[in-house]
Amino acid sequence: MTANGWFQISLYLLVLFLITKPIGIFLARVFERQKTFLDPILRPVERLIYRLCGVDESKEMRWTEYGTTMLVFSAASLILLYLFERLQHWLPWNPQRLANVSPDLAWNTAVSFTTNTNWQAYTPETTMSYLTQMAGLAYHNFASAAVGIALAIAVIRGVSRHESKTIGNFWVDLTRCFLWVLLPVCLVGSLVLVSQGVVQNLKPYATAQLVEPQTVQTQGSDGKPVSQTVTQQVIAVGPTASQEVIKMFGTNGGGFFYANSAHPYENPTPFTNFFEMILIFAIPSGLTYTLGRMTKSQGHGWAVWSAMAALFLVGVSTAYWAEARGNPQLAGVDQTASALHSGGNMEGKEVRFGIANSALFATATTDASCGAVNSMHDSYTPLGGMVPLVNIMLGEVIFGGVGSGLYGILVFVILAVFIAGLMVGRTPEYLGKKIEAFDVKMAMLSVLISSLTILVFAAIAVVAKFGTSSISNPGPHGLSQILYAYTSSTGNNGSAFGGLNANTLWYNTSTAIAMLLGRFFVVVPILAIAGNLARKKVSPASLGTFPVTGPLFTILLVSTILIVGALTFFPALSLGPILEHLLMLSGKAF
Amino acid sequence: MAGLNWMAHPESAHNGLFGGGFREGFEKESRVTDLVFTLVTIGFFLVAIGYLRGCERLK
Numbered sequence: 313m314t315a316n317g318w319f320q321i322s323l324y325l326l327v328l329f330l331i332t333k334p335i336g337i338f339l340a341r342v343f344e345r346q347k348t349f350l351d352p353i354l355r356p357v358e359r360l361i362y363r364l365c366g367v368d369e370s371k372e373m374r375w376t377e378y379g380t381t382m383l384v385f386s387a388a389s390l391i392l393l394y395l396f397e398r399l400q401h402w403l404p405w406n407p408q409r410l411a412n413v414s415p416d417l418a419w420n421t422a423v424s425f426t427t428n429t430n431w432q433a434y435t436p437e438t439t440m441s442y443l444t445q446m447a448g449l450a451y452h453n454f455a456s457a458a459v460g461i462a463l464a465i466a467v468i469r470g471v472s473r474h475e476s477k478t479i480g481n482f483w484v485d486l487t488r489c490f491l492w493v494l495l496p497v498c499l500v501g502s503l504v505l506v507s508q509g510v511v512q513n514l515k516p517y518a519t520a521q522l523v524e525p526q527t528v529q530t531q532g533s534d535g536k537p538v539s540q541t542v543t544q545q546v547i548a549v550g551p552t553a554s555q556e557v558i559k560m561f562g563t564n565g566g567g568f569f570y571a572n573s574a575h576p577y578e579n580p581t582p583f584t585n586f587f588e589m590i591l592i593f594a595i596p597s598g599l600t601y602t603l604g605r606m607t608k609s610q611g612h613g614w615a616v617w618s619a620m621a622a623l624f625l626v627g628v629s630t631a632y633w634a635e636a637r638g639n640p641q642l643a644g645v646d647q648t649a650s651a652l653h654s655g656g657n658m659e660g661k662e663v664r665f666g667i668a669n670s671a672l673f674a675t676a677t678t679d680a681s682c683g684a685v686n687s688m689h690d691s692y693t694p695l696g697g698m699v700p701l702v703n704i705m706l707g708e709v710i711f712g713g714v715g716s717g718l719y720g721i722l723v724f725v726i727l728a729v730f731i732a733g734l735m736v737g738r739t740p741e742y743l744g745k746k747i748e749a750f751d752v753k754m755a756m757l758s759v760l761i762s763s764l765t766i767l768v769f770a771a772i773a774v775v776a777k778f779g780t781s782s783i784s785n786p787g788p789h790g791l792s793q794i795l796y797a798y799t800s801s802t803g804n805n806g807s808a809f810g811g812l813n814a815n816t817l818w819y820n821t822s823t824a825i826a827m828l829l830g831r832f833f834v835v836v837p838i839l840a841i842a843g844n845l846a847r848k849k850v851s852p853a854s855l856g857t858f859p860v861t862g863p864l865f866t867i868l869l870v871s872t873i874l875i876v877g878a879l880t881f882f883p884a885l886s887l888g889p890i891l892e893h894l895l896m897l898s899g900k901a902f
Numbered sequence: 903m904a905g906l907n908w909m910a911h912p913e914s915a916h917n918g919l920f921g922g923g924f925r926e927g928f929e930k931e932s933r934v935t936d937l938v939f940t941l942v943t944i945g946f947f948l949v950a951i952g953y954l955r956g957c958e959r960l961k
Contacts, residue, residue: 376954376955376958379954380951381955383947383950383951383954384947386947387943387947390943391940391943394936394939394940394943398936414932415932415935415936415939416939417936418939419939419942419943423943452943709905750960750961753960754957754960757957825946828946828950830946832950833950833953834951835956836953836954836957839954840954840957840958840960844961
């Protein structure tokens with residue numbers, strides 16, 4: 313580890329802290345329908361959209377109506393994307409004449425982008441046409457992010473309102489999120505990326521003559537090896553910058569290119585790397601301030617932010633330490649950082665970004681539900697690779713996905729308050745509202761569904777031939793690959809550990825089902841909590857009220873998250889990365 | 903260690919770096935599969951709406 317590495321990690325956290333308040337205030341103003349500097353331009357557009365779509369912006373919805381509308385919207389969006397993929401060969405903006413995507417892969421991708429997972433079991437530059445990328449995938453980058461933010465705002469309203477039957481209007485929240493939050497930032501952000509060298513065009517792929525022709529072995533139609541001399545290199549280009557910015561800002565993560573943010577056309581400079589990492593946490597961090605502002609308890613917002621920041625620091629420190637330490641099996645190789653080389657475990661990492669920025673990116677992308685990568689998590693040391701895995705297993709509540717991070721941590725807040733209530737022997741209260749059996753049942757339901765989905769699917773895959781035939785490394789590393797695939801898909805993260813052939817009928821269908829369950833079956837109980845809290849009366853605070861501000865609450869919240877995560881996943885982790893780490897120390901590699 | 907060269911991992915080899923992620927076009931069999939996936943999608947969201955109603959009734 314180097315001072316430079318720690319400086320960059322500290323700078324990242326400092327910038328994140330500084331942008332939290334302005335973003336939080338802006339989000340609160342947008343969703344509380346207060347004046348913003350964008351109103352003169354966007355308010356007429358908003359009114360026009362409502363008129364065209366027949367939306368009554370003054371009508372609010374109960375949680376059941378809000379949830380049903382969200383589900384119907386998501387179903388329609390999913391089917392639309394499926395059609396785009398299946399028909400792209402005959403649609404315009406396909407200069408490479410790419411074929412229609414196969415049904416199982418198309419369904420997996422449609423589910424993946426609708427659920428904000430953006431798991432990619434395909435190579436984008438050789439599979440998706442420009443039209444599919446722009447009108448299909450990028451549209452979902454916006455829509456799924458907007459749905460997540462709308463849901464978080466609805467949940468905050470549920471917490472902040474009292475004796476109210478409604479929690480907002482889904483269409484209004486969605487529209488305002490698109491117009492005020494996502495589009496302006498993406499417009500400016502994509503130009504920033506273009507200025508740094510991220511490509512943005514609709515040209516056919518470029519072809520370059522190789523300076524030194526290469527002879528490669530391929531497989532002929534009869535299955536026999538054939539030698540082929542390659543003299544040209546195809547260089548994929550396309551409308552990348554416009555998708556890159558929403559990929560990060562909407563915590564989507566689906567890369568325009570297969571190498572994702574390790575590709576120089578997606579992430580060309582150290583500045584873009586820092587900018588992209590800040591984009592990942594910008595909204596999730598800002599939403600904690602919005603929570604404090606809308607519930608009129610700013611201390612609560614900061615307590616939640618502090619819990620997230622503490623868990624983030626633990627994750628990034630562990631990953632950085634494990635990777636900078638290197639591989640003990642490479643005895644005799646100098647793995648110490650110096651002016652001449654980065655030291656540590658550089659396998660699978662971009663030399664432009666080094667170990668600190670790779671560990672930071674890997675932690676941020678899995679704390680959030682982003683899933684973009686600038687290094688290959690499969691190539692991390694066992695403990696370094698365990699950090700992204702654990703981050704997702706904890707429910708992606710460490711800042712988390714746009715919206716989903718906040719509503720996810722509110723589940724843990726309910727549980728923390730409930731546990732505190734049990735400890736002091738009083739009825740648990742959250743911001744003056746009594747937490748009752750129904751709220752705890754719903755909170756437990758949302759926690760159980762995701763863990764159950766991950767563990768059941770992973771268990772099936774590790775005992776069945778169709779599951780194990782896709783792994784590339786035997787032993788505990790193979791288990792980690794499978795576990796990561798279902799954790800990433802259920803957590804709607806989308807990052808791949810690598811090494812697992814996920815483009816099979818089994819993985820395409822099972823991970824898609826995991827993504828659907830992880831998104832919609834988790835959010836419905838949370839909306840139920842919001843609807844129930846909105847109806848409650850506020851009781852005045854008494855001496856027995858457990859405060860949801862301050863360090864004590866932050867410690868309790870962090871402990872609740874860790875205990876729930878550890879109890880659920882420790883057995884699986886001990887058979888995967890922990891065992892692999894111990895075997896590595898004893899001289900065995902996988 | 904695993905993944906010495908991530909580009910050589912099976913998923914990229916399977917898709918083929920320049921081979922595309924498709925395995926078939928738009929034949930009759932895939933139209934049946936299309937129907938199945940569409941029905942599964944609609945079915946899932948109907949179940950999700952039922953699940954939502956079920957949560958409401960738990961109150």
